[in-house]
Amino acid sequence: MERLPGGRRPRLVSSLGLGRRSWEVTLDEERGAAGLARPPARRNCFVPISEIIAVEETEFNKKQRNIGRWQKMAKLHAFTVHYVKKARNHRWRCRDATFWCVDEHLCNQWTQALKELLEMQKSRPKQLLVYINPYGGKRQGKRIYEQKVAPLFSLASISTDVVVTEHANHAKDNLFEVNIYKYDGVVCVGGDGMFSEVMHGLIGRMQKDSGIDQNNPKASLVQCNIRIGIIPAGSTDCICYSTVGISDPVTSALHIIVGDCQPLDVSSVHHNNTFLKYSVSLLGYGFYGDILKDSEKKRWMGPMRYDYSGFKTFLSHHYYEGTIAYQPAKQTHGSPRDKESCRTGCYICKQSEKQLAEQNKEHGLKHEEGEEEWKVIKGKFLAINAVNMSCACPRSPKGLSPAAHLADGSADLILVRKCSRFNFLRYLVRHTNQDDQFDFPFVDVYRVKCFQFTSKLSEDNESNVMDIGKKRFGQFCRDHPACCCNIVNSTWNCDGETLDSSAIEVRVHCQLMKLFARGIEEDCKDEAAHSQSSIEQLL
Ligand SMILES: Nc1ncnc2c1ncn2[C@@H]1O[C@H](COP(=O)(O)OP(=O)(O)OP(=O)(O)O)[C@@H](O)[C@H]1O
Numbered sequence: 001m002e003r004l005p006g007g008r009r010p011r012l013v014s015s016l017g018l019g020r021r022s023w024e025v026t027l028d029e030e031r032g033a034a035g036l037a038r039p040p041a042r043r044n045c046f047v048p049i050s051e052i053i054a055v056e057e058t059e060f061n062k063k064q065r066n067i068g069r070w071q072k073m074a075k076l077h078a079f080t081v082h083y084v085k086k087a088r089n090h091r092w093r094c095r096d097a098t099f100w101c102v103d104e105h106l107c108n109q110w111t112q113a114l115k116e117l118l119e120m121q122k123s124r125p126k127q128l129l130v131y132i133n134p135y136g137g138k139r140q141g142k143r144i145y146e147q148k149v150a151p152l153f154s155l156a157s158i159s160t161d162v163v164v165t166e167h168a169n170h171a172k173d174n175l176f177e178v179n180i181y182k183y184d185g186v187v188c189v190g191g192d193g194m195f196s197e198v199m200h201g202l203i204g205r206m207q208k209d210s211g212i213d214q215n216n217p218k219a220s221l222v223q224c225n226i227r228i229g230i231i232p233a234g235s236t237d238c239i240c241y242s243t244v245g246i247s248d249p250v251t252s253a254l255h256i257i258v259g260d261c262q263p264l265d266v267s268s269v270h271h272n273n274t275f276l277k278y279s280v281s282l283l284g285y286g287f288y289g290d291i292l293k294d295s296e297k298k299r300w301m302g303p304m305r306y307d308y309s310g311f312k313t314f315l316s317h318h319y320y321e322g323t324i325a326y327q328p329a330k331q332t333h334g335s336p337r338d339k340e341s342c343r344t345g346c347y348i349c350k351q352s353e354k355q356l357a358e359q360n361k362e363h364g365l366k367h368e369e370g371e372e373e374w375k376v377i378k379g380k381f382l383a384i385n386a387v388n389m390s391c392a393c394p395r396s397p398k399g400l401s402p403a404a405h406l407a408d409g410s411a412d413l414i415l416v417r418k419c420s421r422f423n424f425l426r427y428l429v430r431h432t433n434q435d436d437q438f439d440f441p442f443v444d445v446y447r448v449k450c451f452q453f454t455s456k457l458s459e460d461n462e463s464n465v466m467d468i469g470k471k472r473f474g475q476f477c478r479d480h481p482a483c484c485c486n487i488v489n490s491t492w493n494c495d496g497e498t499l500d501s502s503a504i505e506v507r508v509h510c511q512l513m514k515l516f517a518r519g520i521e522e523d524c525k526d527e528a529a530h531s532q533s534s535i536e537q538l539l
C-alpha cells in the first residue's frame, strides 16, 4: 500500500472507475478526506469527509454511462458519494460521484469505510424538529421545504418531526410543550420573525427548565445548546444572510446536514423589570421601527411592503427625542470602525468564547455586574439602531454595521441624529454600497454590552409634567408648530417584531444560543483554482 507523507498508511487506496476513466482513490482517515488522483498527470482533488453528505450502494445499471469495454467484460459494482460543492457567493450545492469497480468486495469495503467515517461525525444531527411558517415572505415556505430541503434530509438519513404552523406563536408555544431534549436541533422555515419565535421558545424553555426568572434583567441566562437551523423563506432573511452569506434554502439545508455550529449573541430587552423580547439582529427605534409598524398593515404586499413603507417613512422624516445610557464593551478586541469583518473561525469571537468559559468557571451562573461607568447621550434622533450582528441581507449586502461580530458579547449602537432629508438619504444609500456608513458628522457608533433608552415623552410622563390637555389629546409637536402634527413615540423593531415600549433596558448575553451555520466564509481568492480541483472538472 502506498504511504502518505509522514509514512502514514491511508485507510484505503484503490483503483476505481469514475466516469469513463480509472482513478487512484485514497481514503485518508487522519486528514479526514477522500482523495482522487489520476497518475501520471497527477490531476487530483480532495473531498473532506465533513463535506460528504451520504454514501449509497448503487445499482450500476440504473446510472449506466458509456464506459466502453468494461461494461461488456464483467458485472460492475458501484457506490455513490453525495458531497457538498461550494459555488460562488457562499452558495452550496449537493453533487454526486458514482465510483465503480469489478470487485464486489472492494466496493463494499469502500461503502462500509465511508459510512463508518460519516457515523463518526458527531456534530451531525440525526433527529430534527421542523417548524414551517406557510405565510412568511412570498408564502413559499411549505413548497421550499418539501421540494428542496426534505429530500436532502432524507438522503442524509435525518429523521424529522414537521409542524406547519397554524397561527402566530404556534411554534413558540409548542416548544414549551414538546420533549425538546430528544432533538439534535430545531429548524425554522420562514423569515426573521419566524426565527425569533423559535428562538424565544427555545431560550424561554431552557430558562423555565432551569428555574431562571426571565423578568430579572440581571439574571445570567442558561445557554441553549440545541442548535437552530434557518431555512430562509421570509422577506428579509437577515439572520440567515448574516450567518451564512446567502439566503438560499439548499445552502442552509447543507449547513444543517454537515452539523455546523455558530454561537450567537442574544440581547434581552426589559421594561421595568418585565421581560419583553430577545433580539439577535436589529433592535431599531425611529426609522426602522416606523417602517415595520407601517409595513405590518401591508403584509399582503409580501416582501415589497418594506420598500413601500421604507419610502413613506423616509418622506415623513420623523425624529424622536430621548436619552441613551450605555456601558461600552471593553472586553472585546474589535471596534465598529474596523475594516475586517467577522468571518468563519473569527479570532475576536473565539477570544470571547474563552473569556466566557473562564467567567463561568469562576462564577458559575452568578452574574457579576461590573461597576463600569455609564455614558449618557441626550438628543434628537432619526434612528437608533442596536445590532448584534452585521445585519447583512440582500438589500444591504454589508449590513448596518459591517464589522459587528456574531459572537463577541457586544452590540453596535448606531445613533443617527436629526439631519436633513438629503443627508439621511446619503446615509441610507451607504447601507447598499461599500462606503463607510459611519463617516458622517450626524452618525455615531459605539460597541456596547448594555444600554438603556428612554424617550422624551416617557421621561415627561414619568416626571408628571404632562398637563391634562396633553394627556387627553396627545403631545403637540413643538418642532412643527405650523403642521400641528401629533408626535407620538416610535416603536422598536425587534428582529422584525414590533415592541411598543419606549423605555427599555437592553443587555447582550454572549453566545447564548447556537445556529447550524459557520459564519460567512472568506471569499476563495482563486476561484479558478478552486473550481478546477472539483470532481466535475476532473471528469
Ligand atoms: N401560520 C401562521 N399564521 C400567521 N402568522 C404566522 C404563522 N406562523 C408564523 N407566523 C408569524 O408570522 C410572522 C412573520 O413571519 P416570517 O418572519 O416567517 O416572515 P416575514 O415577516 O415575511 O419575513 P422577515 O421576518 O424575514 O421580514 C412571524 O412573526 C410569526 O410569528
Ligand SMILES: CCCCCCCCCCCCC/C=C/[C@@H](O)[C@H](CO)NC(C)=O
Residues within 6 Å of the ligand: 191, 192, 193, 235, 236, 237, 238, 281, 282, 288, 291, 292, 306, 310, 391, 393, 395, 396, 400, 425, 428, 429, 431, 432, 493, 494, 495, 496, 497
Ligand atoms: C434609498 C435607499 C434606501 C436603502 C434602504 C436600505 C434598506 C436596508 C434594509 C436593511 C434592514 C436590515 C435589518 C434587518 C431587519 C430585520 O430584522 C427586519 C425583519 O426581517 N427587517 C426589516 C426591514 O425591518
Ligand SMILES: [Ca+2]
Residues within 6 Å of the ligand: 265, 387, 388, 389, 404, 405, 406, 407, 408, 409, 410, 411
Ligand atoms: Ca455581537
